[in-house]
Amino acid sequence: MIAPVALHTARWVLPVTSEPIEYGCVAVFEGSIVGVGKAHEMRQRFPSSVENRHEDAVIMPSFINAHCHLELSPLKWRITPTGSFSSWLSLMTRARENIDKDEVASSIQQAADELVRGGALIIGDVGNTMIVPSVIKGLKDGWPLRGIHFFEIINPEDSPDIVDSILSEPFLCDGDMVMMDIGISAHSAHTVGKDTLCAIKKASQESAMPFTLHIAESDEEIEFLTEGTGPMVNIMRERGRDMTKIAPPMKGPVSYLDGLGLLDRLTMLVHCVKVTEKDLDTIRDRGTSICLCMRSNTFLGVGEPPVDKMIARKINCAIGTDSLASNDRLDIFSEMSSIKRAFPHISPVALVNMATMGGAYALGLDKFFGSLENSKRTPLISISLKEQPASASELYELIALQGSKEEFDIDIIW
Ligand SMILES: [Zn+2]
Incomplete structure (x- = not known):
C-alpha cells in the first residue's frame, strides 16, 4: 500500500x-x-x-554540522584551553593515546544524540580509525545522522591506497537513499605530503566526493609552511614523522594548495583563520567553500577567521563544531551566536544560511539537503x-x- x-x-x-x-x-x-x-x-x-x-x-x-570528529568524543572535558595551538596539539595527542577503548562507542553515540537534539542531522564527520562506521553498523535501532564520514589521512607516510576500496561504496543506505557516504580527506597541508594531497583530491574527484582539510588554523602552521621553522617541526619529530615527506613549500597554505590545483567547487577548507586578502580572493575565484569552526578557534586561542571579508566576497561558508577535544558542545546554535558576537553586523539570515545551505553546498550534498x-x-x-x-x-x-x-x-x- x-x-x-x-x-x-x-x-x-x-x-x-x-x-x-x-x-x-x-x-x-x-x-x-x-x-x-x-x-x-x-x-x-x-x-x-x-x-x-x-x-x-x-x-x-536540518542544520548541517559540516566538520566534526565524532571519534574524538571521549576527549570531552579532558583537555583544557592553553592559548597555544602547539600546546593543545601535544595535549590532544597524548590524551588520545590514553582513551579507554570501552568508552569510545558510547561517547560516539552520546555525541550523535547531542547533534540530533540540536537539530543537526547532517554531518561532515572526520576520523582516522573507522571506529565511527563500525559503531554505526553495530547500532540496533538505526543511525540518526546522514552525510559523509571522511577517512582522514594524517601522517606524512600515509598513502591513499589504503582506502581506495572504501571510497567505492556508501556504507549506510535506506533504499535508494545514501544516508552516510564514505569520503577521504587530508588532515592538513603541513602533515600530509604533496603527492598524497594530490592523490586524495584525485580519488575524491573520481568518486564525485568533496575534498576537505584543516587549513590556516594557527600561526605555528603558517610558520612551518612559509619558513620551515617553529614548534611544528619539534612536534612532528617527536611523533616520529618522516620530515622528508613534508618539505615546507615556503609559501602560505592557500597559495600552496592553489599551485597544486586542489582548490575548486568541491573543496572545503576548514578554519581559514590565518588567511590574507589575496588568499580570500583565490578562494572566491576557485569557488571553494570555507567551514567556520569559531568556538574551536576560541578554545585554542588561535584568533578569529575574517568572516566579514569572506561574506563580502560571497564565499560560501559552512559551519562546523570541530571535535569535543576543542569544543565543549556540538551545537550549531552556539556556533551561530559566536560568529554573531565576533561580527555583529552579520545578519541572522546569513548565519542560518551558513548553518544549512552553506554546509550542504560545501559537502556537495545540496541536491538533497540544506x-x-x-x-x-x-x-x-x-x-x-x-x-x-x-x-x-x-x-x-x-x-x-x-x-x-x-x-x-x-x-x-x-
Ligand atoms: Zn577538525
Whole structure:
C-alpha cells in the first residue's frame, strides 16, 4: 500500500532558499518534498493527505554540522584551553593515546544524540580509525545522522591506497537513499605530503566526493609552511614523522594548495583563520567553500577567521563544531551566536544560511539537503517557539541568536 502524502504544518515554515511562510506547510511523499507553501493551499492540492500539525513552531531543514570528529568524543572535558595551538596539539595527542577503548562507542553515540537534539542531522564527520562506521553498523535501532564520514589521512607516510576500496561504496543506505557516504580527506597541508594531497583530491574527484582539510588554523602552521621553522617541526619529530615527506613549500597554505590545483567547487577548507586578502580572493575565484569552526578557534586561542571579508566576497561558508577535544558542545546554535558576537553586523539570515545551505553546498550534498525545495530529501526539524516573531526577520533572529540548543524544544520530522 502506498503511504499518503504527509503535510507538516506550522505557524512558520522556513525554506531557507525562499522567504519564510507564515501558516506554512511542507508536503512530503516517500521521503521527498513534493510541495512547500501556505497550509490552506497544500490541503487543497493534496486532499487525501495526512496532516501533522506543529502549531506554534517553525519547520525548517536540518542544520548541517559540516566538520566534526565524532571519534574524538571521549576527549570531552579532558583537555583544557592553553592559548597555544602547539600546546593543545601535544595535549590532544597524548590524551588520545590514553582513551579507554570501552568508552569510545558510547561517547560516539552520546555525541550523535547531542547533534540530533540540536537539530543537526547532517554531518561532515572526520576520523582516522573507522571506529565511527563500525559503531554505526553495530547500532540496533538505526543511525540518526546522514552525510559523509571522511577517512582522514594524517601522517606524512600515509598513502591513499589504503582506502581506495572504501571510497567505492556508501556504507549506510535506506533504499535508494545514501544516508552516510564514505569520503577521504587530508588532515592538513603541513602533515600530509604533496603527492598524497594530490592523490586524495584525485580519488575524491573520481568518486564525485568533496575534498576537505584543516587549513590556516594557527600561526605555528603558517610558520612551518612559509619558513620551515617553529614548534611544528619539534612536534612532528617527536611523533616520529618522516620530515622528508613534508618539505615546507615556503609559501602560505592557500597559495600552496592553489599551485597544486586542489582548490575548486568541491573543496572545503576548514578554519581559514590565518588567511590574507589575496588568499580570500583565490578562494572566491576557485569557488571553494570555507567551514567556520569559531568556538574551536576560541578554545585554542588561535584568533578569529575574517568572516566579514569572506561574506563580502560571497564565499560560501559552512559551519562546523570541530571535535569535543576543542569544543565543549556540538551545537550549531552556539556556533551561530559566536560568529554573531565576533561580527555583529552579520545578519541572522546569513548565519542560518551558513548553518544549512552553506554546509550542504560545501559537502556537495545540496541536491538533497540544506533547504526546503521540491525533490529534496532533507530531514525536517520542528523548533518550538516560546514567543511568536512579528515578522520573518524576527524569526531569523530568534533562530540565529538564542545562543544554545537548550533554548529550544526540537522535534525531528523524518
Ligand atoms: Zn577538525
